[in-house]
Amino acid sequence: MNREVKVNYPKRRTQLKESKQQGLQPPVRRNMYEIVLENFQIARRVTFLHRIIYVGEHTFPPNGDMIKQCFSSCINIVNDSNCLESLTGFLLYYNRYFVHLVEGDEDSLNAHIGILLSNEKFQKHLKVMKLIINVSHINQRFIMNWNCCSGVPSKLLSEFDENCSLEDSGRIIFNCVKKMYATVTSFVEDSYSPDTRLLGKTSLAFGRESVINRSAMMDSSFQRHSSRNMSSQSLRSGSVGGGVSNPYRSTLPEIEVLNFIINSNFTQHLSDYYSKYGVVPQRDIYKDKVWPVPSDFIPYDIFTKLYENVTELPKSKPKTNQTETTNENDHEENVTDDLLQETVEATIIDDN
Numbered sequence: 195m196n197r198e199v200k201v202n203y204p205k206r207r208t209q210l211k212e213s214k215q216q217g218l219q220p221p222v223r224r225n226m227y228e229i230v231l232e233n234f235q236i237a238r239r240v241t242f243l244h245r246i247i248y249v250g251e252h253t254f255p256p257n258g259d260m261i262k263q264c265f266s267s268c269i270n271i272v273n274d275s276n277c278l279e280s281l282t283g284f285l286l287y288y289n290r291y292f293v294h295l296v297e298g299d300e301d302s303l304n305a306h307i308g309i310l311l312s313n314e315k316f317q318k319h320l321k322v323m324k325l326i327i328n329v330s331h332i333n334q335r336f337i338m339n340w341n342c343c344s345g346v347p348s349k350l351l352s353e354f355d356e357n358c359s360l361e362d363s364g365r366i367i368f369n370c371v372k373k374m375y376a377t378v379t380s381f382v383e384d385s386y387s388p389d390t391r392l393l394g395k396t397s398l399a400f401g402r403e404s405v406i407n408r409s410a411m412m413d414s415s416f417q418r419h420s421s422r423n424m425s426s427q428s429l430r431s432g433s434v435g436g437g438v439s440n441p442y443r444s445t446l447p448e449i450e451v452l453n454f455i456i457n458s459n460f461t462q463h464l465s466d467y468y469s470k471y472g473v474v475p476q477r478d479i480y481k482d483k484v485w486p487v488p489s490d491f492i493p494y495d496i497f498t499k500l501y502e503n504v505t506e507l508p509k510s511k512p513k514t515n516q517t518e519t520t521n522e523n524d525h526e527e528n529v530t531d532d533l534l535q536e537t538v539e540a541t542i543i544d545d546n
Contacts, residue, residue: 254287264320280302283296295378304472341385345377
């Protein structure tokens with residue numbers, strides 16, 4: 195953890211001298227929002243960063259120009275908009291499969307996935323896409339811009355069983371993520387100058403990230419990445435893993451692994467992930483389902499004049515016409531009962 199980052203730890207209480215107790219001032223209290231905001235300023239960020247990695251199958255031409263145009267245009271559209279944190283990442287593509295690592299704020303990532311899924315031109319060549327990792331609140335970016343590269347990975351002698359257990363599937367996906375991290379690390383080491391290279395190469399583990407030279411990488415020019423900052427570079431020999439002796443070939447995810455991830459039942463489709471987290475649900479209003487509307491949600495007494503409970507008493511309601519009519523009806527009923535009783539008594543006397 196960077197020593198400059200502020201942590202909301204309780205401070206140790208110190209004993210005050212008697213001479214200073216008279217002019218004692220209340221302590222300045224800081225809330226969590228102020229501490230988080232100060233940490234953002236130290237890290238030169240606006241909001242939290244997130245990272246996703248997804249793999250997919252495509253039918254783009256083998257030369258790679260069209261697939262680079264597809265993903266670079268999606269990244270450029272989001273970065274040219276009013277986004278909080280620009281999208282950066284790395285695209286590794288083969289003749290049939292690809293792996294894409296993207297980093298940015300949550301809204302920018304969802305916008306990127308939405309553009310990728312809604313473009314009819316790209317959907318003709320994009321088949322199944324599966325999400326393999328989603329990391330929230332990452333410590334720092336893996337790469338400071340967006341790049342893409344092709345490669346020839348090593349071939350496995352045996353294929354994986356698509357119906358294997360969840361534990362075996364997780365182990366295969368875990369190794370794929372580690373190889374993708376190692377590939378991006380190797381790419382950054384080879385692309386930037388020695389002063390800006392990452393500390394460490396293939397020792398980059400799943401949960402550990404090396405430190406990038408902030409003075410060279412985190413300058414003001416990185417605030418907004420446009421299309422001129424994006425490039426398609428290669429490692430040493432024109433493509434990653436160009437030959438058997440190439441040291442970067444061992445870090446590339448194998449085609450058999452990508453095929454297993456796409457056909458696995460434990461991996462989530464990218465469209466399902468976008469439908470859950472990329473679209474804000476429109477929930478029905480409560481009063482549209484219940485009638486009459488509950489009185490708790492309607493202020494019926496908004497026009498009632500308030501009164502003091504101590505000095506005033508609520509006034510009694512004046513008698514209305516309805517009250518007078520009720521009294522008249524009661525009087526008529528009493529007269530009718532008296533006449534009926536007199537008639538009954540006269541009938542009894544006649545019989546006797």
